[in-house]
Amino acid sequence: MKGLITRIQRFSTTNGPGLRTTVFMKGCPLRCLWCHNPETQKMKRELLYYEETCTRCGSCAEACPKGVHIFQDGKHVFLRENCVLCGACADVCPVRALELSGEEIEAEELVTRLLRDRAFYEHSGGGITLSGGEPLFQPAFTEEVLRRCKAEGIHTCVDTSGAGVSCDTVARFTREGLADLWLYDLKETDEERHRAATGVPFTPILRNLETIGEAHGKLRLRCPVIPGVNDREEHMEKIGEIAEKVPGVLAIDLVPYHRLGLVKAEALGEQQKTFEALPETRKKALLGRLQEKTDIPSSWI
Amino acid sequence: MDVQRAREQLFQKDETFGFIEREEALHAFLSADVPAGQAERAVSALEFILSRLSCPAEPEGIVGRMVEGPVPYEMEPVAGNGFSHVGNPFQPRTRCAGHLTLDLKDLLSKGLSGIVREMEAHAESDAQKQYAAYCRRAVEAVKSFCLRYADSAERAGNTHAAEALRTVPYGPAYDFFSAVQSIWMIEWVLSCVTGGRDFAYGRLDLVLLPYYRKEEDPANYEVLLSFLLKNNEIGGMNSDLLNMQPVPCTGTNIYAMLGGKGAEEALPLSLLILRAAEEVHLMQPVLALRIAKDSPKEWKLAAARVTQNLSGQVSFYNDDAIIPNLLDLGFTEEHALNYTMSGCNRADFPGHMSSDMYDNAPACLLRAFMDPEVTDMDGILRRFREEMEKEAGRKMGCVYTDPETDPRFFFESLFLRGCPERVRDIENGGQDQWTLVHHLCGLATAGNSLAAIEKAVFEDHVLTLPEFRELVKNNFETDPKLHLFIRNRYPKFGNDDPFADHWTRVACEIMVDAVRSLNGTDGSGHIHIPGLYSLWFHHRFGEALGATPDGRLAGEPISENQSPVYGTDREGIAALLHSLGSLPMEKTGCGGLNVRLQSRLPEEMLSAMVDTYFEMGGVNIAVDVVSRETLIDALEHPERHQTLCVRIVGYSEIFVRLPRYMQQELIDRTPLTA
Secondary structure (H helix, E strand, O other), X not given: OEEEEEEEEEEEOOOOOOOEEEEEEOOOOOOOOOOOOHHHOOOOOEEEEOOOOOOOOOHHHHHOOOOOEEEEOXXXXXXXXXXXXXXXXXXXXXXXXXXXXXXXXXXXXXXXXXXXXXXXXXXXXXXXXXXXXXHHHOHHHHHXXXXXXXXXXXXXXXXXXXXXXXXXXXXXXXXXXXXXXXXXXXXOOOHHHHHHHXXXXXXXXXXXXXXXXXXXXOEEEEEEEOOOOOOOHHHHHHHHHHHHHOOOEEXXXXXXXXXXXXXXXXXXXXXXXXXXXXXXXXXXXXXXXXXXXXXOOEEEO | OOHHHHHHHHHHOOOOOEEHHHHHHHHHHHHOOOOOOHHHHHHHHHHHHHHHOOOOOOOOOOOOOOOEEOOOOOOOOOOOOOOOXXXXXXXXXXXXXXXXXXXXXXHHHHHHHHHHHHHHHHOOOXXXXXXXXXXXXXXXXXXXHHHXXXXXXXXXXXXXXXXXXXXXXXXXXXXXXXXHHHHHHHHHHHHHHOOOEEEEOEEHHHXXXXXXXXXXXXXXXXHHHHHHHHHOOOOOOOOOOOOOOOXXXXXXXXXXXXXXXXXXXXXXXXXXHHHHHHHHOOOOOEEEEEEOOOOOHHHHHHHHHHHHHHOOOEEEEEHHHHHHXXXXXXXXXXXXXXXXXXXXOEEEOOOOOEEEEEEEHHHHHHHHHHOOOOOXXXXXXXXXXXXXXXXXXXXXXXXXXXXXXXXXXXHXXXXXXXXXXXXXXXXHOOOOOXXXXXXXXXXXXXXXXXXXXXXXXXXXXXXXXXXXXXXXXXXXXXOHHHHHHHHHXXXXXXXXXXXXXXXXXXXXXXXXXXXXXXXXOOOOOOEEEEEEOOOOHHHHHHHOOOOOOOOOOOOOOOOOOOOOOOOOOOOHHXXXXXXXXXXXXXXXXXXXXXXXXXXXXXXXXXXXXXXXXXHOOOOEEEEEEOOHHHHHHHHHOHHHOOOOEEEOOOOEEEHHHOOHHHHHHHHHOOEEOO
């Protein structure tokens, strides 16, 4: 069973307990306005071009079979629409200004790579986390990776948006103990606003969350707080109410906006909206409002 | 104790001031009839200086401070004279210049008088009797000085110090305060009066444990605070390479080892010292923390907390690697168990003199690579081995003078094993030269270069060996594109890349084996200890070295300590530690790895990281936590970061007081995120 991933981040400390290795998988049903990992959205390989890094050496033009890299008047013009994603240019770029995102990998091979850091997991109470993108967008691959990890006794987390997947799947994953912990995104709690901010409805996401809770899954809510999008008291209150209602919620993480997605979106030839950072006082106030509604541990990460 | 105020005073003090009273006393001493003969001259100078120094005393805590002031002499410091402007009656010295671990147990249990009494009892020959008499004069001079200091402390209202100094260091320590006071007075005389730097304390918790047990008193914490602060008073706060304070112990790095096997019972004291160091939050002493797999959890977590709070002052040493490695090198169990570190990163033993030398691996590799007779990889490796053996086999001068004809006196000999028993000064052969630490420099540069040769010439056939030699010889100028590609895209050590790690391991084996092969064969009688460490030699060696096959240009630094070439480790900490764990660390006895975290880790995570790395065989790791952005801001706005401490090669310094090239190097050091 093959899957498509973008990268493997080792020694990660913010994607579940202990020291972990996080796999970022490709493909996502959501199109969040602030997406932190835009290179994971599409379920296909993509070429990122970092213009500022390029030294205009021309190696890519020499290597490209389709002539999509053209150097005119000292400028590097990339004809993205003609690119066949062979990766020849990325292989020869001496400064990594070109990067092919999307590696096809066998589940077995991926797990072998994940086991490399087993000692870090064992010493720290860590494990592996499947993230993305949306890991449940490739359900069969995700299932095989998780099964293999569980067979090795490795703690597993699935970082999901809860969108584009059936209740049956999340229920089964939970019942069969494939995910020791769900990192479950709550991006917006108002139906209309959710659609506007992410492109998909909220109701099925909430239903999947409840399904996991009812199946005795363990949950950690992950709530990106984006200024002007969802930095509202009532959203915080709603998160608190949901956390109280759904069984199995162990903690709530408020995730601040960061701009790393902007650079990658630009390298993909896309435009992403920018947002300002939330002032500390505002962050404190929002967390305070959440904590009025629930005693479940919550913090900014 | 007002630690905050004491810290402020240290940061505000004038770094151009010298030990003015010492200078004046030296001037007076050297202006009169100076005795001939080093021993007579040195003892007389010690007596004279101590009799002239005033005794400034604080109202609480331990005492022992030099009066500092502008040095009135117009002349430049006398070269090689430890920053005296007037001369150095303690010269000539061939070996004793600090950089050693004092044996403090006898000092505390017997006192100076006890040590000298034993010497007097053992003295048989005239030379021995004469030497014992020199030692007697020296300790009596210290005693008189301490009695004066006691009176001064009394006047300052510091009855505790007054009482202690009426007994120690002349007599045995009798409680925790007196033990700490005794140690400080000796450190202070050696550093500030006779003049030398880097006198290490060894396993400080074990040294102090008997006195701590006697009196588990909350006041012990205050004693430690004053002691730790004092360590920062004497050597200046500036970098030891820039604006050094004109004092004989300028830039001293005083190592204290804590924890580890055999120190389990000292845990409460070890933890107390850590807590005090956190509150003092300065660069000295440099804390070396021993960690074993079965060390108490409390110790590991405290170590993880402190290393992040102190950011750079702390490093971890792996007992489970170093002790067996030292046994394998031929040390006894007692020595291996009680290893300590002094002067940056030297495996050391209390009371033993050792020496060190720096071996330049990339230069050896470059000579091998450039040899036109060589046509294949085996040939390059064979020639590299020959060059490394030549490099490691350089003779280190170790000249003892005859005690009959050229008697010597160095005060530190009283704290070196062998000298009291033989009644002979260290410079007269009071102790046999025993260990020689080889700091092997430029591992990653050498490893990456071997990987580049293999890939470019023998795997990818991008160019022939003679063509590659030509390219390297002309500093890659004839093919800038290939240069960029080799530099940025070829496999590099530090990424858990099997190819690069394989060739770095090959380089490492050759480097350490070149040192180990000297043991028992070179006729020196030394135990040669290999370690992967560079101090600042990665700059010095790099400046004089042509381009190397890994894409490093002529004149650029070679790789630092055990680190990857800066900026080439792209895969994060786990990958880095795997790469390091693949090296034959079991053949080394010391060495240094500095990693910089972009932000703090929870204590449990940092501790888990260290445990994992040490399980892989890592020997040492030092972690500091400072973001690249902070360093850049400190470069641009030094006024905002006056107290920012950072880890440099084997100790910490204040970032804004470093020379620019070092600041840049620290900014270039790959920041690791989690």
